[in-house]
Amino acid sequence: MGQAVAFWIMAVVIVGAALAVVFLRNVFRAALLLILCFIAVAGIYITLSADFLAAVQILVYVGAISVLIILAIMMTRGGIQKGSPANKLRIPAVIVAAALLGILIYAVTTSTWYISPQPPLTDTTGPLAAKLFSENGYILPVLIGATLLLAAILGAIVITRENKENKQ
Amino acid sequence: MTIGLTHYLVLSAVLFCIGLYGALTKRNAVIILMCIELMLNAVNISLIAFSSYVVPQLLTGQVFAIFVIVVAAAEVAVGLAIVLAIFRHFKDIDIDNINLLKW
Numbered sequence: 001m002g003q004a005v006a007f008w009i010m011a012v013v014i015v016g017a018a019l020a021v022v023f024l025r026n027v028f029r030a031a032l033l034l035i036l037c038f039i040a041v042a043g044i045y046i047t048l049s050a051d052f053l054a055a056v057q058i059l060v061y062v063g064a065i066s067v068l069i070i071l072a073i074m075m076t077r078g079g080i081q082k083g084s085p086a087n088k089l090r091i092p093a094v095i096v097a098a099a100l101l102g103i104l105i106y107a108v109t110t111s112t113w114y115i116s117p118q119p120p121l122t123d124t125t126g127p128l129a130a131k132l133f134s135e136n137g138y139i140l141p142v143l144i145g146a147t148l149l150l151a152a153i154l155g156a157i158v159i160t161r162e163n164k165e166n167k168q
Numbered sequence: 169m170t171i172g173l174t175h176y177l178v179l180s181a182v183l184f185c186i187g188l189y190g191a192l193t194k195r196n197a198v199i200i201l202m203c204i205e206l207m208l209n210a211v212n213i214s215l216i217a218f219s220s221y222v223v224p225q226l227l228t229g230q231v232f233a234i235f236v237i238v239v240a241a242a243e244v245a246v247g248l249a250i251v252l253a254i255f256r257h258f259k260d261i262d263i264d265n266i267n268l269l270k271w
Contacts, residue, residue, distance in 0.1 A: 022190035048220040072248040093192035104181035120224035152242030156249035
């Protein structure tokens, strides 16, 4: 019962905030509502008893990615006058998105999923660490992910650095 | 009415399609990146829902969601760096005006 109430509150908040992100004219308000959407997604993770992922969602999305996005909005102020206008593809995009939504909902509701009778793990941090870092777990993807993050950081620094030779 | 796997998957589909619409129609490059983040969050919701309902003791979907978050963080860092570089060069982040690769 409590899970149902929490799910519906979070679902309404997520969908409303996402619609506001897409349809608001003010870019900064859209970014703030995107943060609200991220927080509600963390709540959805909690209703799925994924406590560690909820914490990661708060840390990475609400803490880091939102700050990056707001920083980018502030640094590119004046780049576009009218806020966040739509381009000429509006009608086809509505058709594509609605068709995809219809197909997805049809596929999800008509297929029969195997639902496990076991209850989900409630304390996921230790088992997740055991899965990620054990010998027969996901240690190689973890290392590749670390390399990817390092490459992304270096790439971001190189791309945003002012090119001194081109200045004069 | 109890909440099942279908509810989470439908929520994920709705969020994904909202993000898809925004990514296709917006002209502001930062808003497009924000909509891509919405789509990645929708994918994470469905992964964790599958993990919690189909293999509740294995956490496989949660491991995948962690990797999705890692790649999303890398993507948004590089993406916003590219947006800043484009803005510095063109004084504009309207995607419709940036057509260097169009021929």
